Amino acid sequence: MRRYVLRSVEGQAEKAVELENVDQPSVGSGDLLIRVRACSLNYRDLLMKRGLSASGGDEPVVPLSDGAGEIVEVGSNVEGWAEGDRVALTFFRDWESGPFSMRYHKAARGGSCDGVLTEYVSVPAHSVVKIPDSLSYSAAACLPCAYLTAWQALMERPAERVGPGRMLLCLGTGGVSIAALQIAKAAGAEVIITSSSDEKRRKAEALRADHTISYVENPDWDRLVHEITEKQGADQVIEVGGAGTLGCSMNSVRAGGTISLIGVLTGFQPPEESLFPLVAKAADLQGIYVGSREMFTSMIEYIVEHRISPVIDCTFGFEEAVDAYEYLESARHFGKVVIKW
Numbered sequence: 156m157r158r159y160v161l162r163s164v165e166g167q168a169e170k171a172v173e174l175e176n177v178d179q180p181s182v183g184s185g186d187l188l189i190r191v192r193a194c195s196l197n198y199r200d201l202l203m204k205r206g207l208s209a210s211g212g213d214e215p216v217v218p219l220s221d222g223a224g225e226i227v228e229v230g231s232n233v234e235g236w237a238e239g240d241r242v243a244l245t246f247f248r249d250w251e252s253g254p255f256s257m258r259y260h261k262a263a264r265g266g267s268c269d270g271v272l273t274e275y276v277s278v279p280a281h282s283v284v285k286i287p288d289s290l291s292y293s294a295a296a297c298l299p300c301a302y303l304t305a306w307q308a309l310m311e312r313p314a315e316r317v318g319p320g321r322m323l324l325c326l327g328t329g330g331v332s333i334a335a336l337q338i339a340k341a342a343g344a345e346v347i348i349t350s351s352s353d354e355k356r357r358k359a360e361a362l363r364a365d366h367t368i369s370y371v372e373n374p375d376w377d378r379l380v381h382e383i384t385e386k387q388g389a390d391q392v393i394e395v396g397g398a399g400t401l402g403c404s405m406n407s408v409r410a411g412g413t414i415s416l417i418g419v420l421t422g423f424q425p426p427e428e429s430l431f432p433l434v435a436k437a438a439d440l441q442g443i444y445v446g447s448r449e450m451f452t453s454m455i456e457y458i459v460e461h462r463i464s465p466v467i468d469c470t471f472g473f474e475e476a477v478d479a480y481e482y483l484e485s486a487r488h489f490g491k492v493v494i495k496w
């Protein structure tokens with residue numbers, strides 16, 4: 156079978172994404188053999204390629220955390236699954252339910268354990284979820300990281316779930332932010348979203364974003380958030396930018412609101428701004444790390460109930476995986492980038 160691996164190259168800062176032929180994996184008694192049919196990329200996969208992700212591990216590793224496919228073999232001790240079942244894999248192999256634990260870092264797919272950019276993968280039966288008939292393999296492959304992160308931030312962790320009467324602020328139009336927009340609109344919330352691109356702002360409006368802001372034309376976009384919210388601020392911020400956006404996010408959140416700290420799009424450096432606004436506003440800063448299998452199952456029920464279709468910008472073939480990486484890196488996408496075969 157064919158699979159890709161991430162491998163360091165002497166003298167180069169970035170790892171190479173290399174295609175190789177290997178034997179099909181054997182299936183342990185507690186495992187499922189999955190024929191992977193689609194994967195999606197996340198910004199984290201670029202960090203992994205640059206050797207910058209916290210969830211990296213030994214090399215070579217099969218990249219990408221997010222995949223979906225069909226079960227083609229069931230381990231002798233596995234109950235409840237059958238050949239032909241359609242599944243998506245979880246981001247953390249072993250986080251089934253309950254609160255996060257540092258031990259789950261040991262098996263984050265596409266980082267500290269093998270991922271899904273491979274024709275077949277053998278995985279423990281506890282690390283997949285069933286996907287509904289209404290979702291294609293490509294759509295299901297968008298869910299394990301970006302959608303589940305948005306779901307946990309909006310529906311699992313905050314004291315108050317997103318819903319009618321709540322104002323959400325999303326930064327940019329990448330995978331996590333568009334997932335948050337869709338989940339929040341389905342819940343009846345009002346959404347402000349920022350983007351560097353007018354065309355992407357129009358696309359966000361087509362997804363029922365209530366207000367859009369160009370963060371390029373308005374570097375102090377927190378002022379516009381204040382105008383839109385009549386000086387109240389947003390109830391919750393999906394903070395995917397990190398150090399470079401946290402100052403504006405702190406200014407944008409309302410008193411008693413929540414900043415869901417998710418990303419590092421502006422880098423890993425510490426923020427220049429004082430964190431004191433969080434104290435002055437009695438606001439929560441909540442670190443979010445993808446989610447558990449149990450959260451994934453709840454999210455799928457919600458996606459089916461609200462007929463949410465993950466937003467796929469474009470799709471590449473298995474042989475075009477390197478092009479898919481380059482496309483994600485160009486940040487031309489709106490929502491998700493998929494590899495399908």
Ligand SMILES: NC(=O)c1ccc[n+]([C@@H]2O[C@H](COP(=O)([O-])OP(=O)(O)OC[C@H]3O[C@@H](n4cnc5c(N)ncnc54)[C@H](OP(=O)(O)O)[C@@H]3O)[C@@H](O)[C@H]2O)c1
Nearest residue numbers: 197198304327328329330331350351418419420444445486
């Ligand atoms: N904590 C977790 O569990 C978790 C899970 C998933 C992702 N993440 C992190 O969250 C971040 C987003 O991930 P992703 O996969 O959604 O990324 P992505 O799809 O690659 O998002 C790229 C988009 O982000 C927007 N962006 C870039 N810089 C920005 C800035 N300074 N201000 C506002 N928007 C900006 C741009 O949108 P426009 O083109 O519209 O300007 C860009 O197209 C990454 O840092 C990733 O590592 C964390």
